[in-house]
Amino acid sequence: MTAMSLLSVDSLTVKLPVAGEMRTVLKDVSFELEPGKALGLVGESGSGKSMTVRTIARLLPPGADVTGHVRFDGTEVFDLRGEALRKYRAGDVSMIFQDARAHTNPVRRIGDFLTEALCTNQRMPKKQAEARAVELLAEVGIHNPEQRLRQYPHELSGGLLQRVMIAAAVAVKPRLILADEPTTALDVTTQAEVMVILKRMQSEYGMAMLFITHDLELASSVCDDTIVFYAGQVVERQQASRLHRDPLHPYTAALVRARPEIERRAGRLPALPGHPTTAYEAPDGCAFAPRCAFAQDACRVSVPPLLRIGEQGDSRCVRMPELHGSLLAAAGTTQEVTP
Amino acid sequence: MNTTPLLAVEHLGKRFGKGRHQTTAVADVSFQLAEGGSLGIVGESGSGKTTTARMIIGLEAPSEGRILFKGQDRTQPARGVKELRERGRNIQIVFQDPYTSLDRRQRIGDCLAEVLGVHFRLDREETKRRVRELGELVGLDERQLNSLPKALSGGQRQRVAIARALAAEPEILILDEAVSALDVSIQAQILNLLSDIREERGVSYLFISHDLAVIRQVCDDTIVMRHGAVVEHGSTAAVLDAPQHPYTRLLRDSVPRDGWDPALSTTRS
Numbered sequence: 001m002t003a004m005s006l007l008s009v010d011s012l013t014v015k016l017p018v019a020g021e022m023r024t025v026l027k028d029v030s031f032e033l034e035p036g037k038a039l040g041l042v043g044e045s046g047s048g049k050s051m052t053v054r055t056i057a058r059l060l061p062p063g064a065d066v067t068g069h070v071r072f073d074g075t076e077v078f079d080l081r082g083e084a085l086r087k088y089r090a091g092d093v094s095m096i097f098q099d100a101r102a103h104t105n106p107v108r109r110i111g112d113f114l115t116e117a118l119c120t121n122q123r124m125p126k127k128q129a130e131a132r133a134v135e136l137l138a139e140v141g142i143h144n145p146e147q148r149l150r151q152y153p154h155e156l157s158g159g160l161l162q163r164v165m166i167a168a169a170v171a172v173k174p175r176l177i178l179a180d181e182p183t184t185a186l187d188v189t190t191q192a193e194v195m196v197i198l199k200r201m202q203s204e205y206g207m208a209m210l211f212i213t214h215d216l217e218l219a220s221s222v223c224d225d226t227i228v229f230y231a232g233q234v235v236e237r238q239q240a241s242r243l244h245r246d247p248l249h250p251y252t253a254a255l256v257r258a259r260p261e262i263e264r265r266a267g268r269l270p271a272l273p274g275h276p277t278t279a280y281e282a283p284d285g286c287a288f289a290p291r292c293a294f295a296q297d298a299c300r301v302s303v304p305p306l307l308r309i310g311e312q313g314d315s316r317c318v319r320m321p322e323l324h325g326s327l328l329a330a331a332g333t334t335q336e337v338t339p
Numbered sequence: 340m341n342t343t344p345l346l347a348v349e350h351l352g353k354r355f356g357k358g359r360h361q362t363t364a365v366a367d368v369s370f371q372l373a374e375g376g377s378l379g380i381v382g383e384s385g386s387g388k389t390t391t392a393r394m395i396i397g398l399e400a401p402s403e404g405r406i407l408f409k410g411q412d413r414t415q416p417a418r419g420v421k422e423l424r425e426r427g428r429n430i431q432i433v434f435q436d437p438y439t440s441l442d443r444r445q446r447i448g449d450c451l452a453e454v455l456g457v458h459f460r461l462d463r464e465e466t467k468r469r470v471r472e473l474g475e476l477v478g479l480d481e482r483q484l485n486s487l488p489k490a491l492s493g494g495q496r497q498r499v500a501i502a503r504a505l506a507a508e509p510e511i512l513i514l515d516e517a518v519s520a521l522d523v524s525i526q527a528q529i530l531n532l533l534s535d536i537r538e539e540r541g542v543s544y545l546f547i548s549h550d551l552a553v554i555r556q557v558c559d560d561t562i563v564m565r566h567g568a569v570v571e572h573g574s575t576a577a578v579l580d581a582p583q584h585p586y587t588r589l590l591r592d593s594v595p596r597d598g599w600d601p602a603l604s605t606t607r608s
Binding site: 044045188191192193195196199218220222244245255258259260261264265266268270273275291 | 589602
């Protein structure tokens, strides 16, 4: 598998300096991404999903302590310097952020925003870059692209601006798109429209995508595979479409069950006790154990390894072989855990 | 059931700006909230749901229509402090962002005590007892009551905001996207808390949200708003299971779920 991965993250551990001490934000994260595939990163706030993507884009704050490997097409990303790093960031990976308004310059026109990368990095003549920008805007479903190029970000709605961001991200034809909650700030109907465009662009350009979201349903409908983060660790990895039907970790199962449904009202939501922890605050042993309905003494002793569960995927739960297949049903019959 | 609803809103409208710059935020909105009931307002950004809420608690003066609380007209601003406080005791609100809706220099317990002081004549011991009671109701312990907001997580802050609203012993609690910013696991805790409080206290909810699943969990009746107007109104089950208006159907189909394909739910792409 490794031979053909576009992106390979191997035993990645990241510590950041906070108030004079080093705090762990990612712990032993490993995964692979093949060309053209979409991988979903799901988890709650502070779980490390954004930090993973920032590490891949080499956007960590100064003073960060990184161990492990990130390889892009076989090249060690942390060894990139100068021109090579610029080429990697400008041409190989592109990033789409949650808040498009905060990531566009309010005093520059949409046209400047779209053509800047083409002119400076690809040395495209201004005229040609503008023609390309018009083409890109049309591709992301924006009407009157010529007119939009002359407008400023404040003249566009959130959904339109996010489409402009997508257009800018794919302009240089990168091989990997890093999308950090690109639709979280949008209304549901706009989210659906933007997702259609993002998926279409991804398949047309043959790009791989890391898609961060906290929405399990969204991840399972737009990604091929999904990994679930908890407290800076990967706790589960499997095919996206099976994630909420047959979860491989008690945490994922608990998330699926805690979410209310449109179709029916639950008498009481099976809420998880306590609150999400960060890697820094995580206890010894399994980070999820204090909130887990299935935790046993063994869970609190050492950090469980990522176990292979048949052909289906990986799980960082030592009890998975016995629990597998019964998580969604059984969780309701176990005793209520108090925080 | 009592013939006078707890809250009635009749042909409510709100326009902002003048002349060429005039925009209509809310137009001809009517609904009723029964005693002990729970009404959901669904809509996307700019649909006028928050403006409607702001008019009901008196933060915004309506351009048209009437707001009746127990049959009593309160469309006009309150005359005098006494009336203003009385209105505050009737209807309270919880906002979306628990990071900006709390005073960061005020301890949680003091924040609750301040509200109690405004609305009731209590001695120190009684105030202390009530603060503890409110803390218990929303699941905050003594240590958390003595801390500043910065020591609390988002979910805990939202509990504080709910306790603060309940301190005035309101008959109506308006929840404006009150669980939208929370993580899934915390959101479930707060939703359960809200249904407990409703059972225990008999408070009526006006629940504003863009999240249809959350609306299903909390609300008996639901209105769907678009561009400032109500497009559909009915029991939550009817609105969500058999939507009549195309916009309600679009909203429903846009929610990602098992086997969802974004391409099939969008009208234009």
